[in-house]
Amino acid sequence: MKTQPRQNLTHQLTHDLGFAIVRGVYPVSEGLPSEADLCIKYNVSRSATREAVKMLSAKGLISSRPKQGIRVLPESSWNMFDTDVLRWILSSKPSLSLLKEFTQVRVALEPQAAALAAVSATPEQLAEIDNALARMADADEGLDDPLEADIAFHTSILVASNNRFFVQLTEFISTALRVSIRYTNHIKGVPGADVNKHADILDTIKSGNPERAKKAVETILEEALELIESKLD
Amino acid sequence: MKTQPRQNLTHQLTHDLGFAIVRGVYPVSEGLPSEADLCIKYNVSRSATREAVKMLSAKGLISSRPKQGIRVLPESSWNMFDTDVLRWILSSKPSLSLLKEFTQVRVALEPQAAALAAVSATPEQLAEIDNALARMADADEGLDDPLEADIAFHTSILVASNNRFFVQLTEFISTALRVSIRYTNHIKGVPGADVNKHADILDTIKSGNPERAKKAVETILEEALELIESKLD
DNA sequence: AGTTCATTATTGCTTAATTATATATCATAT
DNA sequence: ATATGATATATAATTAAGCAATAATGAACT
Incomplete structure (x- = not known):
């Protein structure tokens, strides 16, 4: 799966993370890497990371709270009527x-x-x-x-x-x-x-x-x- | 409509802006104030503003591009199956x-x-x-x-x-x-x-x-x- | 054993500076 | 006059660094 560059960094990262979550790379109700780790892993700034996290939480994929970190929400709360989410699901587990x-x-x-x-x-x-x-x-x-x-x-x-x-x-x-x-x-x-x-x-x-x-x-x-x-x- | 404080600033701002957009405060396909102006108007930092904008664009309410600014998208692209969006619509124009x-x-x-x-x-x-x-x-x-x-x-x-x-x-x-x-x-x-x-x-x-x-x-x-x-x- | 308190990891939030990208303006050439 | 192309400008995009708030953990003290 090649990830062609999107319109901007935040969208690109949102897509990469969203797709990874849907693919099950990060266990549900367990943790994603912390913001800091994501910055390192994807080689982007903290702001870009936070914006991507905010977009994904707006789509119901994750929640993020201090100390607790970033958690993948159960599938039932993913907004499948969001076309991004739906596309990620269809292209990962069709x-x-x-x-x-x-x-x-x-x-x-x-x-x-x-x-x-x-x-x-x-x-x-x-x-x-x-x-x-x-x-x-x-x-x-x-x-x-x-x-x-x-x-x-x-x-x-x-x-x-x-x-x-x-x-x-x-x-x-x-x-x-x-x-x-x-x-x-x-x-x-x-x-x-x-x-x-x-x-x-x-x-x-x-x-x-x-x-x-x-x-x-x-x-x-x-x-x-x-x-x-x-x-x- | 009293806006009780939400879990955090970004969510509060997302809610305030989202509700204002749905109420028609900002004309469709016209512009919201620029990021800088929003910062002043709501007295919050640039990052908080950007994160709120990102959440709203994830829900299909707005788009934001350099020079063009932040635009309200046509109602048909609002994600009405997002409960936040639906709630805003129902409480503003029921x-x-x-x-x-x-x-x-x-x-x-x-x-x-x-x-x-x-x-x-x-x-x-x-x-x-x-x-x-x-x-x-x-x-x-x-x-x-x-x-x-x-x-x-x-x-x-x-x-x-x-x-x-x-x-x-x-x-x-x-x-x-x-x-x-x-x-x-x-x-x-x-x-x-x-x-x-x-x-x-x-x-x-x-x-x-x-x-x-x-x-x-x-x-x-x-x-x-x-x-x-x-x-x- | 239970309660309180300090420690600590992590997100929340701010500020500030630089870069990229569209749009508009204006000059130039046809 | 009308395209064409260069330049300016407004705006978001991105980075950086630091301090604040929050909640989980473990330690200390009854």
């Missing part, structure tokens, strides 16, 4: 069971988002979904990236829900999807997604029928979930 | 439409979590839900806090889903629920929740029937949603 759990979340969220979109999407938002669908069709011809087109389709529905929480989840979904889709397509043995089924989803949303929209998304996601679960046994 | 959106998220998540719990909850986890239900009953007699008992019930189901993402959402749900339940009970004119309906949920989970568990939770949440929507017109 387990199949985590993909299953992620897909279970999608099964909960995306059908509901589609139902809301069916009721409240603006013409511009519908055009955006349409556009993503066109990209998926292009991708079938090798004219676009199938992965990114697929992601764009699903996130554009979240945006069209006009619910701030769902909109906020676009980053989360697309981050995990970037790993998940690649995997499911791989085990299906196909390079891209089924454009027709995605077109169905858009139709139901356009027709303004929340129940049908919900069902259409549910169908496609349950399929993905079953595919993953079948590999888990 | 709008009814935000409660509606939150409840829509609950409608998506909690039925699915209950379905998973029906399939995979351990005896200890079931006991935990049971315990929360008992607290709700006690609260009916004035022997416990109805709000906290209700929250405990709903979060214990999330935990029993044995899905890391749902478990992670307990903090999010309970933070928003603390505002939401108080409001819905207020407009219903009752002090606590309907214990019988909650007991039904536990029964369906215990019986191991995911579909019925899902339906049971859906029912109770759709009710809450309709209540809120009826007040929005």
Whole structure:
């Protein structure tokens, strides 16, 4: 794992430490090296270290108190809906069971988002979904990236829900999807997604029928979930 | 809004700035005062300021670059699943439409979590839900806090889903629920929740029937949603 | 054995100086 | 006039060094 330089030292260090923590380099509820030791180890100043520590504690990975030192918090308090944290987790321990759990979340969220979109999407938002669908069709011809087109389709529905929480989840979904889709397509043995089924989803949303929209998304996601679960046994 | 002193200066400043940003004191995509000005305004050192800025940027509220200064990011990039951010938002602009959106998220998540719990909850986890239900009953007699008992019930189901993402959402749900339940009970004119309906949920989970568990939770949440929507017109 | 007190490791906080990096300004050349 | 490029400037980035506050540990004293 090469760690290409980030925008600045603090971010670089935040990334390095965060990734190390997620990888389990430092035992949970045990200690990281002290600030002073981290300075030496990473050859940076105390301030840079402290700023990185503060960022990681803002993301729920660690806590730091005088004399006690810096402690890794239990996984349950890590903010997995922070895309940095999620990326670190996915790139260090991309387990199949985590993909299953992620897909279970999608099964909960995306059908509901589609139902809301069916009721409240603006013409511009519908055009955006349409556009993503066109990209998926292009991708079938090798004219676009199938992965990114697929992601764009699903996130554009979240945006069209006009619910701030769902909109906020676009980053989360697309981050995990970037790993998940690649995997499911791989085990299906196909390079891209089924454009027709995605077109169905858009139709139901356009027709303004929340129940049908919900069902259409549910169908496609349950399929993905079953595919993953079948590999888990 | 009194700002009681937090555990330390940096956290205090993070809270003050975060709350001010969410309240809209600093125009979005415009600038906060420069680090130097913030030092003067809050009478703290440069390092304390920088650490607070780093924490807020870790939560997606701001970005900071040389010459450009510190900018408030658009709301869509605020990490609303961070409990600090959520609390700031709820205590500064607790709008009814935000409660509606939150409840829509609950409608998506909690039925699915209950379905998973029906399939995979351990005896200890079931006991935990049971315990929360008992607290709700006690609260009916004035022997416990109805709000906290209700929250405990709903979060214990999330935990029993044995899905890391749902478990992670307990903090999010309970933070928003603390505002939401108080409001819905207020407009219903009752002090606590309907214990019988909650007991039904536990029964369906215990019986191991995911579909019925899902339906049971859906029912109770759709009710809450309709209540809120009826007040929005 | 328990309580108090000193020791000590570690983070918390301040100050100050230097460096890097964007942005804007202005001069120059086309 | 309009690009182009050099220069200035504002701002964060980074380092350094020291003192303060805090909490865990162990020692001393009932």
